[in-house]
Amino acid sequence: MLLQVNIPIPKDIPLPLPLPEWLLVILLVISFLLHIIFINLMVGGSLVTLWAQIKGLKNKDYDTFAHEVAKTITVNKSIAVVLGVAPLLSINTLYTIYFYSANALTGFAWIMIIPLVTIAFLLTYLHKYTWDSLEKNKQLHIGIIASAVAIFLFIPLIFLTNVNLMMFPEKWAEVQGFLSALMLPNVLPRYFEFIGACIAVTGIFIVWYNSRKNYPVEQIYSSFTRYELKKIGYSIGILGLSLQILFGLIVLFTLPSKGISYSVIAVMGGAGSFLALALWFSYQSLISEADKIDTHLKKIIFSVLAFMVFYGGSRQMYRHNSLYKHQELVAFHTAEFQKLSKEARENPTEEKPELQVDESLGEYAKGAAIFNQYCAACHKPKEKLVGPPVTEMSSIYANNVDGLKNWIKAPGKKRPDYPQMPGFPQLSEEELNELSKYILSVKN
Amino acid sequence: MKQERKTKFPALFFLGVEVSPLRYLYFKNLKVMDFPMFHLDWLNDRVLIAIIAILHVFINHSLAVGFIPYIVWLEQKGVKNASKDQVTDLEWDNFIYQKMKVAFIITTTIGAMSGVGIWFSAALISPASIGSLIRVFYLAWFIEWIVFVTEVILILIYFLTWKNSNVSLKSKLKHIKFGWYLSIFSWITMAIIVAILGFMMDPGNWNNQHSLINGVTNPIYLPQLLFRTPTAMLVAGVVGMLLTTLFTSKDSEMRNKAIKYAGQWILGWLPLSILGAIYYWNVMPEAMKANMATAVGSIEFAQYYDLLKYFIVGAAFLSVILALFAWIKPQQIRFAHVVIPCLFVFGFLGIFERVREFIRKPYVIGNYMYSNLLRKEDYPLYKKDGILPYMTYTSVTEITEENKILAGRDIFMNTCSRCHTANPNGVNSIVYVFERMYGFGKPLDENSMKAYIPNMHNGRTYMPPFPGNKKELDALVAYIKNIQQTGESLEGVQTTGIKVNPKNNASLIAEKMEKAKKEQEKQLTQK
Structure with missing residues (x-):
């Protein structure tokens, strides 16, 4: 009871969903997976580049390897960004109040994503295009990619904090800014699982990249062979997959119980078994002979993709379970409000604020009332307020009613020391007549 | 106890999504929303959106929509001017490639991220309106997204295959042709976005018909597109000339040639841009006035509108002078000469967007939602309670x-x-x-x-x-x-x-909901 007092029940948008909910969910999950694969390659690729370049200080071939991976980052990052728009649109549509509320509560961090990622992107280009010119300044050159890596490692924290916070409206009132939202349970384990995924996907990508027939390994490297490069790829993949399994288990055990159900556990378990399968095949590939190193590649790719579909699916199920009850309350609250709004619309208590006509003013009563409603905020009878006093108007337009009426409808600017007056084209001819009659009646 | 009926969509069985009647109601009859308010008390919330959006428009117009056809045109010139035994004039080709590199780097970093930034900042500052727009325009934006993904992939291919295409005339011509396809795609992304912008400003139809067709048939759609297209080309020409003055050494023959071409390009598009601007300038207030009694009638609007007029005239005038000079005396053009017209055309573009935004007021979505994010139809209730x-x-x-x-x-x-x-x-x-x-x-x-x-x-x-x-x-x-x-x-x-x-809060609303449910059940059993 005490807890519930702090759970907000906002009202939602009055417009129907553009597509059936199930279709939106499918679009969200699939487009997000596409997006995240390229994000994995971008983050993992920059991590691997940094590592290989440092190793390259001693072994030139590692430096070449780093350069080859670096060339893929800038391409993958462009695709990653543009692919991110569809899942963003879909989550905005499906979970409008939840997602936007989380965005606002972590607002500064959320908007900082834009400049930070822009800087990281520029750094990756700078790094790629200064490979030769900074040959003599390796520390500086490595520093550039290290800064990009630092940003790439920070950004996922903001995203994960947001998609986590949106599932727990009961925490919204406790949160004050990004850091406190970051500390909610489950964000950090998910983050490390994600970093593992970046490394794993990049490792497998490196294997594929180096097994392309038209890729001239012999011309690029002085001593590395295709076989060795693939072994590096598998090793990276194995490291990433192991991290994923380790932190995946922690994710499972630290999930807040709210959204857990048997089916969530089952699907997550399925996801985990695909990971284990990918790890097993990667290990088999790593220890195999040169001519057999490619035999498991397709199986590994399939297992990782299957993992992603299962894991993405389980996250969506968890989200659904977490928000289900809250969405019902929101629906009820929204419908209630709608009813009230409709009633109020159909039985307006007061039409426009009625003119306060003071009949004692006789023939000027109506004009005075109009004056009070439209003009009194800026004009006083005898002194300057925002505009000149009424007495000035009555002396200027004493014999020129039409001039006064035209001015009220569409004023110009004639006094340098006064702000310009807004026009009142909405006043009817009759109202203008009454108003000018009143204005011209005010004399010193 | 009555069991709540639940239906499962077969397609979603896997994801465990269940749809109950109440949930259906939730998605069918949603009304009014309220969000925690992100707020910048010094910068002003609108300024945040404005900075990001204007930056995006600048980059989009000057380095994508207008710039790509300009580059492809110049790449083609290289092939035409090459001697018989060469695929292309290699020195020239490399110089054009460098220009494209600048555009490529800026559009895929600042350009792309400021585009995403518009979504992010709108979500923070104007969640109710952007949320409503997405519900209506989901499909339009989805199509836009597909076109946009294609555009980015084409840009990557165009830029990354440039050097390799120089091996034979056949592959070079293919590369150039590819560049023209890319130009068309980047123009289509703009044409769709203009439709979405147009629709947002078409108040009469918001409450009745929610489709992109309304955006296209909006009275200012065509004027806006006819104005934006040549203006993007014009801006790209000026920016291209600016880059030329930066990249080439003084008095080199290549520099003179490039400046001359830029002058021709600007002069070619300028009349269309001016015609588009005049058309748009004349048609807009009438079209908007016919739709709503809004900010268009106000003095503030008239002031912006006047400023726009001066910027149109100023930008056009400076561009003509610059282009003529570039054509006749290319060797005299320096960075400093180009930078002022360049700032002016950007200023012009900026004010144009400002005016377009101002027209919406006092609504953020015409006749539907005010710029304070409250919906018009709920005003009587707020007035009452x-x-x-x-x-x-x-x-x-x-x-x-x-x-x-x-x-x-x-x-x-x-x-x-x-x-x-x-x-x-x-x-x-x-x-x-x-x-x-x-x-x-x-x-x-x-x-x-x-x-x-x-x-x-x-x-x-x-x-x-x-x-x-x-x-x-x-x-x-x-x-x-x-x-x-x-x-x-x-x-x-x-x-x-x-x-x-x-x-x-949740406990009060949960109680109310329970009561309402019981009430409903009672009515059902009585029947």
Whole structure:
């Protein structure tokens, strides 16, 4: 009871969903997976580049390897960004109040994503295009990619904090800014699982990249062979997959119980078994002979993709379970409000604020009332307020009613020391007549 | 106990998504929303969106939509001017490639991220309106997304295969052809976005018909597209010339040639751009006036509109001079000569967007949602009961003498903060706008403000009407007076967090819902 007092029940948008909910969910999950694969390659690729370049200080071939991976980052990052728009649109549509509320509560961090990622992107280009010119300044050159890596490692924290916070409206009132939202349970384990995924996907990508027939390994490297490069790829993949399994288990055990159900556990378990399968095949590939190193590649790719579909699916199920009850309350609250709004619309208590006509003013009563409603905020009878006093108007337009009426409808600017007056084209001819009659009646 | 009926979509069985009748109701009959308010009390929330959006427009027009055809045209010139035994003039080709590299790097970093930034900032500052627009335009934006993905992939291929295509004439010509396809795609992305922009400003149709066709048939769609297309080309030509002055050494023959071509390019597009601008300039106020009595009639609009006129004339004039000079005496053109027209055409583009935004006022979605994010149709309810009882995030629901200023602050946050800052030094601060009327440095008079606020939308047609009741008006005025005295600023939820309205919390609503359910069941059994 005490807890519930702090759970907000906002009202939602009055417009129907553009597509059936199930279709939106499918679009969200699939487009997000596409997006995240390229994000994995971008983050993992920059991590691997940094590592290989440092190793390259001693072994030139590692430096070449780093350069080859670096060339893929800038391409993958462009695709990653543009692919991110569809899942963003879909989550905005499906979970409008939840997602936007989380965005606002972590607002500064959320908007900082834009400049930070822009800087990281520029750094990756700078790094790629200064490979030769900074040959003599390796520390500086490595520093550039290290800064990009630092940003790439920070950004996922903001995203994960947001998609986590949106599932727990009961925490919204406790949160004050990004850091406190970051500390909610489950964000950090998910983050490390994600970093593992970046490394794993990049490792497998490196294997594929180096097994392309038209890729001239012999011309690029002085001593590395295709076989060795693939072994590096598998090793990276194995490291990433192991991290994923380790932190995946922690994710499972630290999930807040709210959204857990048997089916969530089952699907997550399925996801985990695909990971284990990918790890097993990667290990088999790593220890195999040169001519057999490619035999498991397709199986590994399939297992990782299957993992992603299962894991993405389980996250969506968890989200659904977490928000289900809250969405019902929101629906009820929204419908209630709608009813009230409709009633109020159909039985307006007061039409426009009625003119306060003071009949004692006789023939000027109506004009005075109009004056009070439209003009009194800026004009006083005898002194300057925002505009000149009424007495000035009555002396200027004493014999020129039409001039006064035209001015009220569409004023110009004639006094340098006064702000310009807004026009009142909405006043009817009759109202203008009454108003000018009143204005011209005010004399010193 | 009655079991709640649940149906499962077969396709979603796997994801475990269940759809109950209430849930169906939730998605069918959603009304009004309220969000925690992100707020920047110095910069002003709108300025944040404006900075990001204008940056995006600059890059999009000058380095994508207009720039790619310009580059492809120049790449083609290289092939034409090459000697018989060469595929292309290699020195020239490399120079054009360098120009494309600049555009490529900027568009795929700042350009792409500022595009995403528009979504991010709109979500923070204007969640209710962007949320509504997405519900209506989901498919349009989805199509836009597919075109956009294609565009980015084409750009990557075009740029990354440039050098390899130089091996034979056949592959070079294929590369150039590819460049033209890319130009078409980047133009299509703009054509779709203009339709979406057009629709948002078509108030009459928002409540009846939600489709992109309305966007395209909007009276300012065609003028806007006819204006934007050649203007993008024009801006790209000026930026291209600027890059030439940076990349080439003085008096080199290549530089003179490139400057000359840029001059020809500008002169070619300029008449169309001017015609487009005149067409647009003439058609816009009429088209908008016919639709709604809004900000278009106001003095402020007239001032912006005049400024736009000067910028159109100025930018056109400077471009003509620059282009003629570039054509006749290319060797005399220096960076400094190009930079001023360049700033002018950017300024022109910026003011153009500002005017287009201003037209919407006092609505953010024509005749449907005011720029304070409150929907027009809920105003009678707010007028009757006040807005505070219906806000999700406020600590005050009953206004008393003690909590008046606190209440005023929550009212300000929910009704004014999208356009005004509280901090007296902030951009468009509420204290500043009142002092501008009643005198700077003078203590604000509560009675005058109370007389002004309920009527402000009559005189200043770009302002939405004040939605609250009498007591709330008093509280708001007391708060404004208080910030004038104390200079206190207003923090958004990103630092303060939220307070849940005690009348709208989960336990109360859950109780109400249970009651309503029981009521319903009773009625069912009675039948």
